[in-house]
Amino acid sequence: MAASAVPLEDVRKAGRFVTAVRDYPHRSGVRARLLRWYYLPEAVETITLGLSGARTGELSREEAREFYEHLLVAHQALRELLDDVRARRHWRVLAWRWLRRLENELDELDDLLDTLAWGFDPDLQQFTDVTVSEVERRRQTQCRSR
Amino acid sequence: MPIQIDDSASPTFQKALRELSKQYRHVGEDLKRAYEAISADPWHACNARRIPGTSHELWKYRVRSSDRKRGGRGGFRLIAYRPPGSDVLYPLIVYTHSQYEGQPPDRQIKRAIESLLGSLPGAQPGLFDGD
Numbered sequence: 001m002a003a004s005a006v007p008l009e010d011v012r013k014a015g016r017f018v019t020a021v022r023d024y025p026h027r028s029g030v031r032a033r034l035l036r037w038y039y040l041p042e043a044v045e046t047i048t049l050g051l052s053g054a055r056t057g058e059l060s061r062e063e064a065r066e067f068y069e070h071l072l073v074a075h076q077a078l079r080e081l082l083d084d085v086r087a088r089r090h091w092r093v094l095a096w097r098w099l100r101r102l103e104n105e106l107d108e109l110d111d112l113l114d115t116l117a118w119g120f121d122p123d124l125q126q127f128t129d130v131t132v133s134e135v136e137r138r139r140q141t142q143c144r145s146r
Numbered sequence: 147m148p149i150q151i152d153d154s155a156s157p158t159f160q161k162a163l164r165e166l167s168k169q170y171r172h173v174g175e176d177l178k179r180a181y182e183a184i185s186a187d188p189w190h191a192c193n194a195r196r197i198p199g200t201s202h203e204l205w206k207y208r209v210r211s212s213d214r215k216r217g218g219r220g221g222f223r224l225i226a227y228r229p230p231g232s233d234v235l236y237p238l239i240v241y242t243h244s245q246y247e248g249q250p251p252d253r254q255i256k257r258a259i260e261s262l263l264g265s266l267p268g269a270q271p272g273l274f275d276g277d
Contacts, residue, residue: 053189057196057203064198110243111193111223115206119198 006050011067014046015074022077036081037098044078044105047071051112056119064119071116075109082106149188149228151181153237158261162240166222170213173222177240180209180224188235192224203228205235211242 021040051059051067059067082102085091092099153159166173183191184207192207207224214220226237 051195053194054196056198059198061199108193111206111208112195115195115197119200 006046008050008063011047011050012070014043014050015067015070017043018047018074019077022081037095040078040081041098041101041105044102044109047074048105048108048112051116056112056115059116059119061120064116068113068116068120071109071113075106075113078102078106078109148185149233149235151185151226151235151237153177153181155236156238156261159237159239166240166242170211170222172212173240176209176211176213176222177224180207184235188228197225203230204238209240214242 018040021035021043056064082099085095085099153163163173163177170176180192184194188194188205189196192209195206197204197206205226205228207226209222209224211221220243222240222242224237225239226235228235
């Protein structure tokens with residue numbers, strides 16, 4: 001069960017980057033364009049790949065909460081940026097491939113946030129721990145009785 | 147490591163599937179395709195993510211829907227449990243993103259696990275009377 005090879009620190013950095021890019025949307029300089037059109041999709045991919053598969057299961061409750069709060073801000077920033085691009089017909093037409101890629105990544109980020117939120121919900125956690133232990137106990141009883 | 151998927155153990159899952167199939171005619175086929183992929187590579191297929199903060203193995207998957215034609219977002223979410231050391235994965239809940247904002251409410255998830263418990267022998271009635 002191999003976890004993602006992307007270091008968690010890179011995921012944090014990518015989150016900060018996505019949030020920061022929101023402040024550049026109307027600038028047309030080379031740096032702003034590069035950030036928005038080239039590096040932004042890469043950064044979002046770093047987040048979704050970095051926290052995929054077994055990696056999310058390795059996070060403690062505190063880490064799950066920390067990433068949730070950190071990435072929620074990035075998610076909001078990305079959503080605002082995409083809404084802004086969609087609202088401009090010129091950009092929407094020129095950047096449709098970029099938009100489609102980032103819309104998929106935004107959905108992926110959405111799912112990631114749902115998964116992380118589960119990790120620090122105390123009620124759900126307690127219930128899951130108790131009941132899954134019970135499922136396991138009964139499954140073993142079932143195996144023995146066969 | 148290939149694993150088996152037993153989707154008949156949880157009555158809640160079966161009920162959710164029946165409900166979904168009224169609206170999405172191909173949900174059964176979509177899930178079958180997803181099961182094949184998940185069986186072959188359970189930790190990466192279908193955007194697999196392990197739910198954090200618990201020592202138990204609960205996994206969340208995204209299943210594409212051939213009825214909705216909207217990629218992963220328009221598809222189904224599948225939450226499954228794998229007992230420790232077991233090579234069997236038990237689907238607990240299947241739902242669409244539009245059914246719930248985010249994920250199913252706690253109560254729904256509790257019922258799903260409870261129903262899986264009830265389907266296994268040695269059930270202790272009243273374990274969840276406090277809900």
